[in-house]
Amino acid sequence: xxxxxxxxxxxxxxxxxxxxxxxxxxxxxxxxxxxxxxxxxxxxxxxxxxxxxxxxxxxxxxxxxxxxxxxxxxxxxxxxxxxxxxxxxxxxxxxxxxxxxxxxxxxxxxxxxxxxxxxxxxxxxxxxxxxxxxxxxxxxxxxxxxxxxxxxxxxxxxxxxxxxxxxxxxxxxxxxxxxxxxxxxxxxxxxxxxxxxxxxxxxxxxxxxxxxxxxxxxxxxxxxxxxxxxxxxxxxxxxxxxxxxxxxxxxxxxxxxxxxxxxxxxxxxxxxxxxxxxxxxxxxxxxxxxxxxxxxxxxxxxxxxxxxxxxxxxxxxxxxxxxxxxxxxxxxxxxxxxxxxxxxxxxxxxxxxxxxxxxxxxxxxxxxxxxxxxxxxxxxxxxxxxxxxxxxxxxxxxxxxxxxxxxxxxxxxxxxxxxxxxxxxxxxxxxxxxxxxxxxxxxxxxxxxxxxxxxxxxxxxxxxxxxxxxxxxxxxxxxxxxxxxxxxxxxxxxxxxxxxxxxxxx
Amino acid sequence: xxxxxxxxxxxxxxxxxxxxxxxxxxxxxxxxxxxxxxxxxxxxxxxxxxxxxxxxxxxxxxxxxxxxxxxxxxxxxxxxxxxxxxxxxxxxxxxxxxxxxxxxxxxxxxxxxxxxxxxxxxxxxxxxxxxxxxxxxxxxxxxxxxxxxxxxxxxxxxxxxxxxxxxxxxxxxxxxxxxxxxxxxxxxxxxxxxxxxxxxxxxxxxxxxxxxxxxxxxxxxxxxxxxxxxxxxxxxxxxxxxxxxxxxxxxxxxxxxxxxxxxxxxxxxxxxxxxxxxxxxxxxxxxxxxxxxxxxxxxxxxxxxxxxxxxxxxxxxxxxxxxxxxxx
Numbered sequence: 001x002x003x004x005x006x007x008x009x010x011x012x013x014x015x016x017x018x019x020x021x022x023x024x025x026x027x028x029x030x031x032x033x034x035x036x037x038x039x040x041x042x043x044x045x046x047x048x049x050x051x052x053x054x055x056x057x058x059x060x061x062x063x064x065x066x067x068x069x070x071x072x073x074x075x076x077x078x079x080x081x082x083x084x085x086x087x088x089x090x091x092x093x094x095x096x097x098x099x100x101x102x103x104x105x106x107x108x109x110x111x112x113x114x115x116x117x118x119x120x121x122x123x124x125x126x127x128x129x130x131x132x133x134x135x136x137x138x139x140x141x142x143x144x145x146x147x148x149x150x151x152x153x154x155x156x157x158x159x160x161x162x163x164x165x166x167x168x169x170x171x172x173x174x175x176x177x178x179x180x181x182x183x184x185x186x187x188x189x190x191x192x193x194x195x196x197x198x199x200x201x202x203x204x205x206x207x208x209x210x211x212x213x214x215x216x217x218x219x220x221x222x223x224x225x226x227x228x229x230x231x232x233x234x235x236x237x238x239x240x241x242x243x244x245x246x247x248x249x250x251x252x253x254x255x256x257x258x259x260x261x262x263x264x265x266x267x268x269x270x271x272x273x274x275x276x277x278x279x280x281x282x283x284x285x286x287x288x289x290x291x292x293x294x295x296x297x298x299x300x301x302x303x304x305x306x307x308x309x310x311x312x313x314x315x316x317x318x319x320x321x322x323x324x325x326x327x328x329x330x331x332x333x334x335x336x337x338x339x340x341x342x343x344x345x346x347x348x349x350x351x352x353x354x355x356x357x358x359x360x361x362x363x364x365x366x367x368x369x370x371x372x373x374x375x376x377x378x379x380x381x382x383x384x385x386x387x388x389x390x391x392x393x394x395x396x397x398x399x400x401x402x403x404x405x406x407x408x409x410x411x412x413x414x415x416x417x418x419x420x421x422x423x424x425x426x427x428x429x430x431x432x433x434x435x436x437x438x439x440x441x442x443x444x445x446x447x448x449x450x451x452x453x454x455x456x457x458x459x460x461x462x463x464x465x466x467x468x469x470x471x472x473x474x475x476x477x478x479x480x481x482x483x484x485x486x487x488x489x490x491x492x493x494x495x496x497x498x499x500x501x502x503x504x505x506x
Numbered sequence: 507x508x509x510x511x512x513x514x515x516x517x518x519x520x521x522x523x524x525x526x527x528x529x530x531x532x533x534x535x536x537x538x539x540x541x542x543x544x545x546x547x548x549x550x551x552x553x554x555x556x557x558x559x560x561x562x563x564x565x566x567x568x569x570x571x572x573x574x575x576x577x578x579x580x581x582x583x584x585x586x587x588x589x590x591x592x593x594x595x596x597x598x599x600x601x602x603x604x605x606x607x608x609x610x611x612x613x614x615x616x617x618x619x620x621x622x623x624x625x626x627x628x629x630x631x632x633x634x635x636x637x638x639x640x641x642x643x644x645x646x647x648x649x650x651x652x653x654x655x656x657x658x659x660x661x662x663x664x665x666x667x668x669x670x671x672x673x674x675x676x677x678x679x680x681x682x683x684x685x686x687x688x689x690x691x692x693x694x695x696x697x698x699x700x701x702x703x704x705x706x707x708x709x710x711x712x713x714x715x716x717x718x719x720x721x722x723x724x725x726x727x728x729x730x731x732x733x734x735x736x737x738x739x740x741x742x743x744x745x746x747x748x749x750x751x752x753x754x755x756x757x758x759x760x761x762x763x764x765x766x767x768x769x770x771x772x773x774x775x776x777x778x779x780x781x782x783x784x785x786x787x788x789x790x791x792x793x794x795x796x797x798x799x800x801x802x803x804x805x806x807x808x809x810x811x812x813x814x815x816x817x818x819x820x821x822x823x824x825x826x827x828x829x830x831x832x833x834x
Contacts, residue, residue: 075710079710085708091709093697093698093701093768094701095697095764095768096694096701100697101709104698104710104711105709105710107691109691
């Protein structure tokens with residue numbers, strides 16, 4: 001009789017440099033169960049997964065597998081114990097054949113040499129168990145992502161065999177391919193395997209999972225059977241709001257918005273596999289909020305607007321003339337600015353001083369042939385350090401030594417220095433303290449009054465209801481709703497997200 | 507059907523055969539075992555070093571120290587045997603241990619200090635060259651019964667060509683290298699590293715052990731190439747073999763190995779060596795051409811092969827994308 005659960009994690013805690021990434025999280029996985037692990041960015045999903053798969057070691061708590069306590073020291077250790085992982089992208093080697101990928105590191109040998117025929121034979125019979133009839137001698141790179149994902153699953157299960165962890169396995173698959181992978185997962189579940197899946201697509205959670213566990217800010221929100229969990233409840237678990245909460249209603253005034261035809265228009269703008277074509281127009285003095293769960297296409301929309309990704313459909317027009325925005329440089333010369341979400345990777349240049357970081361975008365627009373003089377830079381830095389209250393007010397300090405909020409202000413300053421007409425802010429308040437949070441919101445309002453157009457992407461619903469004149473709601477990489485005026489409430493946004501979309505993930 | 511992975515190898519083979527046929531048309535004498543025998547002997551040390559370089563490049567790395575290690579080895583052996591009168595076999599063994607340890611140390615630094623191979627082996631290049639100068643700045647001739655015996659040992663082909671001990675050594679190294687690359691777990695790990703080191707690590711490839719092994723192997727083969735070079739010139743000279751690492755890289759890439767790693771064949775490097783040797787031989791036969799034409803032709807071929815490799819990668823990506831569109 002098996003009375004214990006397959007995998008039990010109790011009171012797991014993990015800190016990085018004093019920041020609690022996980023705080024007393026419980027997680028239980030049964031045999032023959034597909035368990036979805038959900039939460040927004042920074043909720044602690046990946047930290048939990050990495051503890052279970054041996055990438056990190058936990059600070060506190062216990063993990064038991066089949067009733068005995070385990071502490072996997074590394075990935076190979078976890079594999080040996082029976083916990084295998086399939087990552088979204090980097091999990092197999094494109095330059096090797098299918099068979100080589102399946103048996104890398106554990107090739108059957110004869111007389112000390114790899115027995116290629118045996119490798120092929122075993123690879124074929126292994127894949128037949130997954131209903132995959134492909135030539136195992138072909139290169140992995142000649143197969144679609146879905147097939148690769150199944151091969152990765154086959155390898156992980158063959159290697160480990162008790163628990164299968166899937167980190168966003170369907171992020172780059174189309175709906176047919178998702179179904180193919182899910183069919184494999186269902187079969188494995190029926191064989192008694194425990195499967196943990198991380199995904200951002202709620203449709204998929206309802207399609208495949210038996211149970212969900214939701215994390216938020218490193219804490220456990222709850223673990224429920226998916227059958228008794230309405231979509232709306234799941235979303236409010238993830239976003240951390242109860243529906244009956246009194247919501248701060250719409251606050252932004254319409255006064256700032258310039259009348260007349262919108263000068264910046266995007267029509268039928270989209271990119272296959274990234275964002276379904278959408279229309280967007282924006283006037284001076286207007287804040288357009290973009291809401292949606294993680295992975296719903298928020299950041300992809302920003303990338304498209306700013307020319308980081310090239311659209312494959314639609315047109316952009318400014319002041320009535322069509323423009324092509326095929327690169328960030330083109331976007332900047334059209335008067336766009338973009339503060340990305342990943343400040344550390346995409347935004348700041350850590351070793352550069354505050355003043356150099358501020359001068360960057362202006363310099364890029366001027367072209368490298370006309371360098372800003374150090375006096376101009378100093379003036380620029382001075383002006384913004386004072387007006388945005390960047391602390392400490394030292395223009396020569398490397399920016400990596402500033403707090404998150406002050407870094408964010410410096411990046412804002414960088415774009416403000418170019419005097420953009422459209423500024424795109426992706427999660428402008430993530431990871432910064434409450435004080436700086438309020439200041440940045442105030443600044444957005446001020447910019448609006450000054451006649452700038454802003455697009456603000458945020459997962460903080462209160463933030464959007466407070467500052468946005470319009471909110472575009474995204475779900476499954478599609479612009480599903482647009483809320484205006486008094487309709488902008490947290491409830492309405494959540495309802496729009498929850499409404500099941502017509503199609504599966506693009 | 508030819509695997510697209512090996513298309514550059516096939517292209518190299520075809521180019522060699524066509525070029526050889528063209529040479530023979532112009533100079534019928536080039537079709538003789540004598541020419542082939544000399545070609546193999548003249549390029550033996552380069553070929554041996556290029557096998558090591560093949561492993562390094564397959565893993566996505568580079569080893570710039572090869573030429574210097576060859577020079578160091580030749581001076582070391584020459585001084586040991588010529589001046590100190592040590593038995594050549596002992597000198598050979600000692601120098602192989604030194605060069606292997608040297609390569610392994612570079613591998614350790616690349617892996618555990620996370621310094622790019624280019625930088626580490628650049629330092630190794632200066633270090634080995636400097637050590638060679640330290641031993642002797644003069645050309646040191648050597649003569650010893652054992653060395654004479656090795657130099658005098660050969661098989662005679664029909665037609666008068668000679669397969670010398672050095673050429674045999676090179677062929678043996680190529681054969682063993684091909685088996686190691688294609689049929690051992692170590693070889694599979696080398697390809698895995700060259701494909702994507704992160705994925706390889708996640709798949710359980712012992713990245714550290716493999717990296718050290720690769721550079722140790724390259725060091726060992728550089729030492730062996732140094733011995734072959736000493737036998738070839740009967741002397742050791744610290745100024746010799748400058749830039750041989752670049753010739754080795756050229757042979758590897760012309761032989762179809764992807765410069766970014768992950769795809770290629772040891773056999774391809776052999777073709778690369780043959781192509782380089784063929785050009786030199788042609789220039790000797792012609793008699794009026796400057797020997798710098800070797801470099802020019804090699805340069806042009808390198809360009810052509812890098813473009814070919816890019817083209818293949820681009821083509822297979824596109825075909826894959828088209829395949830996906832059709833499925834959808």
